[in-house]
Amino acid sequence: MEQTVRDARGRSLPLAERLGHGAEGVVNRVKDSRLAVKRLFRRDADPGQATALESRLRAVARMPIEDLPIARPMVMLAEPDLGFVMELVDDMVPLERQMLAPYEVELVPWYLATGGLRRRLRILARIATTLATLHTRGMAYGDPSPGNVLVSEPTDQDQIWLVDPDNLAVESDGSRPAVYTPGYGAPELVNRGGRISTLSDAFAFAVMAHHTLFAVHPFIGDEIEEGPVEWEEAAHAYRVPWIDHAEDHSNVSTGGLPGRNRLVTRTVTRYFRSTFEEGLLEPRRRPSCADWAMALWQAGDAMIACGSCPGQRFATRACPWCGASSGSDLVCRIWLHAGPDVFSLDRAERSGDPDRVVGVRGWDIPAGELVAIDRGRPFVLTGRHGEIRPAAPDRPLSTVSWDGDNRIQVRNVGARPVLLVSGDRNVQRRLWPEQDAEVELRPEVPPWRLCFTSDPLSPHRQVTFDLIESTGTVR
Known part of the structure; x- marks a missing residue:
């Protein structure tokens, strides 16, 4: 049965496939249109949730993001739904589809058929560039995660579209509670109740980049992958080392693509290590999103097609x-x-x-x-x-x-x-x-x-x- 929601102007919006999900809700395409709807999970103990969302959307409307590939909120949803309608770009799919191969196919052939390493480097470079531009304007994105990023469906293109505009915030605004997707939130948000910042954005981006490039989460080793859910929760709280730690090899992973370090430049490898080791508890030691953008653009530009295989x-x-x-x-x-x-x-x-x-x-x-x-x-x-x-x-x-x-x-x-x-x-x-x-x-x-x-x-x-x-x- 087709699911339908209404916006505050009384329009009926039939929902199509789900495009993504984040910490606060899910995003669906609106059927036969260039619109999408984000529906937030209701918190029963928070009667002011709708008022707070409306206030946030008004603030986002005043932010200087017209030149960035970020969806702009258009109108609130009508009761009983909580959320908003936003603009969408044609032929976009969730970034999650670039991370893990379907169970019935082999990883490497699927990886190469979906654009390979060069396309993923360029997609990530565009995301990092967008985040870095936000940061230069005194804003933080809030919840960078694969459920909040859309990418071009054609595998010969690398455009992006970010679909979580309601969590944009001026970095100096300490009144906003932290919102993050499990597995991508920075340690200071997950464990210390910190506030979102450009450095928490940079950490979440690094996790997303690692997962996209290598098809494996940087903190989910072999034992955690096969273990109980509590172990995964410990990994998402960073109580284990990352899978390629220089000294602690207690959480190694044989999953994802083989030979991870030889697939990217030394700079990209160093940035992962700086983020997940020195920068794990010391945010200022993390590479910025501007650093990531430069390194990823340079890595993508230095790649050429192999004449003997699809890679x-x-x-x-x-x-x-x-x-x-x-x-x-x-x-x-x-x-x-x-x-x-x-x-x-x-x-x-x-x-x-x-x-x-x-x-x-x-x-x-x-x-x-x-x-x-x-x-x-x-x-x-x-x-x-x-x-x-x-x-x-x-x-x-x-x-x-x-x-x-x-x-x-x-x-x-x-x-x-x-x-x-x-x-x-x-x-x-x-x-x-x-x-x-x-x-x-x-x-x-x-x-x-x-x-x-x-x-x-x-x-x-x-x-x-x-x-x-x-x-x-x-x-």
Whole structure:
């Protein structure tokens, strides 16, 4: 029988499938619409629950989140239901579907068929970026958990939509009680009655990231998985070490994906350890969501499709799924060009020779970022790669295409001109919007570079293109 609720405006809303659940209630799609309904669990001993929810939703409506992928509350539900209606995006499914394979299928084939490691890294990077942006605006999300996150259903996409807006709070608001999903709440919330904060968000995100990347909860070891429910409750209260603890091996897990540490970068591995060991009881020692965002974007960008199996691997390394390597990989290294020193530029300008001014070199500082290019699949360099302070990190700037030989195609898809400069700096090509160029990569000469500027003397970001032989090792 179809279940129906009514909103405060009298509209009848037929409920479709459940999209997620959190600490306070469940979220259902509204049939044949772009709406969803969150129904809260009623607390009989709290007659003011509805008034408090309405007050919270009014506060959320005033928060600066219009540019973020967070559902906005629209209208309260009518009695006897307690909850609200919110906007929804098409073709989204719960993040939980990216965590655990259905019982009837094998884990690794299912994992690769649902987007593999690269897609999960990018989904998590988007979540971390959204949380970090909230944090810079003085807000905490409150209950980051897989039941409160929707992701693109098509496996070639990685968009997100957060559906728990009623728990958003200004971090300095100490009057709000902590709300968390069991298994994801930070220790200071679970055990010490603390208040939500950016650091409790960061802990919950780390648990969610671990579960999504490796298909295993970081505190559910083998014995707890097979033991009574009380043991799981102890794990959710962090009375046991995490499954990959550096010294305490009493809660190891053989579940999830094999070889967890070789599937991600050393930075991501270090961040898990910092969160679940030093940061377990000392929140300020945890990586922030901004730290996580940077590490996850960089890890996802450094991955390419394996040519021998459905999986992905890190550039210049063998595939962790099948052991194959490609011989050579095309990688883009990102640099910050800090501009020339004042004295060299002054001497060149006083010489009256414009070629000498252009030839003045500045300081190229490695940004520590690497982008790997798939054969036959253009990679889009965005504001995140090419701008020092990107106002729109996802805005396309240039595409790089490579078919596996020693030539690459670069196309300017942004709104401003860019420069292609040869490694010896003897050749400069200005690419106007929608203009492209082909360059040849030769190992005996310095690599070509793409400068995201029309003025080579100004501070800007740039990428260099290198063909690198694979080592044939997994890590």
